[in-house]
Amino acid sequence: MALQAAATLLPSAAITIHKEGRSSLKESTFFGVSRSEIYRADFNPLFVNNQGFNRRLQIRPIRAQTAATTPAISSPGAKKTLRKGNVIITGASSGLGLATAKALAETGKWNVIMACRNFLKAERAAKSVGISKENYSIMHLDLSSLESVRQFADAFKRSGRPLDALVCNAAIYLPTAKEPTFTAEGFELSVGTNHLGHFLLSRLLLDDMKNSDYPYKRFIIVGSITGNTNTLAGNVPPKANLGDLRGLAGGLNALNNSAMIDGGEFDGAKAYKDSKVCNMLTMQEFHKRFHEETGITFASLYPGCIATTGLFREHIPLFRLLFPPFQKYITKGYVSEEEAGKRLAQVVSDPSLSKSGVYWSWNTNSASFENQLSQEASDAEKARKLWEISEKLVGLA
Numbered sequence: 001m002a003l004q005a006a007a008t009l010l011p012s013a014a015i016t017i018h019k020e021g022r023s024s025l026k027e028s029t030f031f032g033v034s035r036s037e038i039y040r041a042d043f044n045p046l047f048v049n050n051q052g053f054n055r056r057l058q059i060r061p062i063r064a065q066t067a068a069t070t071p072a073i074s075s076p077g078a079k080k081t082l083r084k085g086n087v088i089i090t091g092a093s094s095g096l097g098l099a100t101a102k103a104l105a106e107t108g109k110w111n112v113i114m115a116c117r118n119f120l121k122a123e124r125a126a127k128s129v130g131i132s133k134e135n136y137s138i139m140h141l142d143l144s145s146l147e148s149v150r151q152f153a154d155a156f157k158r159s160g161r162p163l164d165a166l167v168c169n170a171a172i173y174l175p176t177a178k179e180p181t182f183t184a185e186g187f188e189l190s191v192g193t194n195h196l197g198h199f200l201l202s203r204l205l206l207d208d209m210k211n212s213d214y215p216y217k218r219f220i221i222v223g224s225i226t227g228n229t230n231t232l233a234g235n236v237p238p239k240a241n242l243g244d245l246r247g248l249a250g251g252l253n254a255l256n257n258s259a260m261i262d263g264g265e266f267d268g269a270k271a272y273k274d275s276k277v278c279n280m281l282t283m284q285e286f287h288k289r290f291h292e293e294t295g296i297t298f299a300s301l302y303p304g305c306i307a308t309t310g311l312f313r314e315h316i317p318l319f320r321l322l323f324p325p326f327q328k329y330i331t332k333g334y335v336s337e338e339e340a341g342k343r344l345a346q347v348v349s350d351p352s353l354s355k356s357g358v359y360w361s362w363n364t365n366s367a368s369f370e371n372q373l374s375q376e377a378s379d380a381e382k383a384r385k386l387w388e389i390s391e392k393l394v395g396l397a
Contacts, residue, residue, distance in 0.1 A: 017363035062312040071277035082148065085214050086161050087348060088113045088205070090141060090198065090299060091170025093122040096222065098129060099341020100167065104348060105135035108371035111161075115141040115170075143170055143197030145184040146394055165206055165348050168198040168221040168279070170286070177268030180259035182184065187393070188252040188259040190268070200394040220349050221283045221360060224276035224302040229374045240273035242376065242386070249389050280359065280373060281383040282390075287357035288380070301360040302371070303343040304335030339366070 009115070087104060091097040092114035104110040114136055118124040120137045140156065142148040142167035171194045174181070183192035186371055202219065209217050240380055243247075243262030250257025259266050261274045280300050287298040335343075345354050346368065353368060376382065391397035 009242055013292060013356055019149045024177065045305035054380065065234035066311065081384075082109075082112050082215070085164040085216075085349075086113065086141075086157070087167060088115050088142065088163065089167040090115045090201070092116055093118060093125045095337055096340050096344060097167075098125050098350070099337045100169065100344040101126070101136065101341075102129045103338075103341045105131045107345075107349070108135070110135065110165075110349070112132075112136040113156070113161075114138045117142050122217075143201070144172075144189060144193045146197070147184065149197055149200045153201065157208060162212045162214065163208040164212045164216070165177070165218040166202065166205055167344065167348060168202065168219075170194075170198075171272070171275070173223070173269075173272045175269040175272065176296035177266075180266045180268075180271070182253070182255055183280055184261075185237045185255045188250070188254070188266075188271060190271040191248070191252055191261060191275045191278065195282070196390060196394055198279070199390045200281075200285065200396070203394075203396060206290065206294075210290075210298055216351060217253055217284075217294070219286060219296055219298045220344070220347055221300045222272070223283075223302050223377075224278045225302045226362070227318070228323070229376065231324045237274070238267050238270040240270065240277045240376070242274055242277055242382065245382070245385055245389060247375065248386070248393070251393065277377050278386060280377045281386050283359075284357060284373075284378065285383040285387045288383075291356040296374040297354050297356045299347055299356065299358050299360060301344065301347050303340035304333060304362060329357070331371070335362075343368070 019116055087110050089097050089101050089104075089112060092101045092112070093116040097114075101112045101114055105112050112131070112135060114122045114126065116138060117140065119138055126136055126138075139152060140148070141152040143200060172190045174190060179283055181189045183196075187196055190258070198221065206219075209219065241262050243264070247258040247259045247263040250263070252259050252261070254266070258264060260271060261278070283298050283300040286296075290296060291298055311375065343360075343362055343366075353360065355370070359371050359373050359377075362368050372378075388397070
């Protein structure tokens with residue numbers, strides 16, 4: 001019974017949900033923060049230049065502002081050198097997002113923009129894992145607020161930096177919730193953050209990535225094995241099922257319609273799984289609409305089960321106790337945050353993983369391979385319909 005409970009709601013990897021992802025992010029679990037919890041540099045509210053971070057900090061409400069620019073790495077007459085790439089990682093202050101930021105920064109080839117809700121937490125996290133200050137910066141982003149998403153995109157554009165890779169990692173997971181909670185715009189929190197927040201962010205930054213001269217432009221969304229019903233984990237109740245999207249079309253507000261995408265009764269674990277199906281469908285629709293035109297590689301992945309991540313902190317104590325050993329010794333699906341971060345970094349930067357429209361996984365030898373999505377997660381018509389409804393909900397149509 002305990003093992004069955006342990007297998008019940010394993011979410012994807014551990015999304016660090018800057019609230020955004022309420023997952024391992026512990027930020028992810030509670031996006032709405034009081035102003036007194038938000039730390040920001042007194043010289044720049046949304047973009048923190050790490051070199052000056054030890055200047056006096058003040059507590060103030062956050063407003064998006066322009067970020068500093070990063071010059072190209074080439075000079076006239078000199079042999080052209082590949083500049084450092086710029087990658088935005090949502091939910092990068094903990095869990096998978098932080099591990100990925102570290103893995104990319106350590107190569108010395110990437111400037112990592114940590115898109116997080118809490119500046120101070122992100123700064124402490126980067127310092128704790130030894131990320132060099134010249135390789136990262138922090139920008140405020142609350143995926144549970146579409147206005148925050150717009151402010152973030154505007155601030156990044158005004159920074160003058162090119163965008164070469166976007167990693168949509170943050171996620172919220174509330175498996176024991178009995179009643180829905182909602183985003184700033186009134187959408188059910190898990191889907192509103194994990195799917196709609198990332199959908200708007202990706203659309204707003206698409207042209208920036210399109211205009212990049214970087215040779216490996218990547219847009220990556222973290223998926224989940226629990227959203228794929230063609231797997232054992234994906235068949236553990238409650239199973240992901242978007243139905244005919246009637247709940248999403250109704251606004252997910254639980255007023256005149258359901259807070260669930262399929263129009264059914266609210267279930268916190270299912271809401272997370274449904275949001276992951278949305279993520280994987282969104283990736284495929286991006287590929288279909290924009291890969292050929294832009295040259296951007298659109299991909300999703302499941303890096304393995306990070307059973308010790310903070311993504312599970314909202315789960316019952318017995319689950320948190322039994323799930324790690326269950327994954328390590330029974331299913332053999334366990335991976336550490338460090339290993340999962342290296343895998344996600346590989347999808348971002350490895351030239352051999354440049355195929356677009358792919359859902360990546362890893363075998364027991366840590367070798368990557370193209371995995372197969374479930375029938376629903378690869379439904380082209382449902383992906384199109386999801387795209388159109390999502391456009392309306394975030395104000396793009």
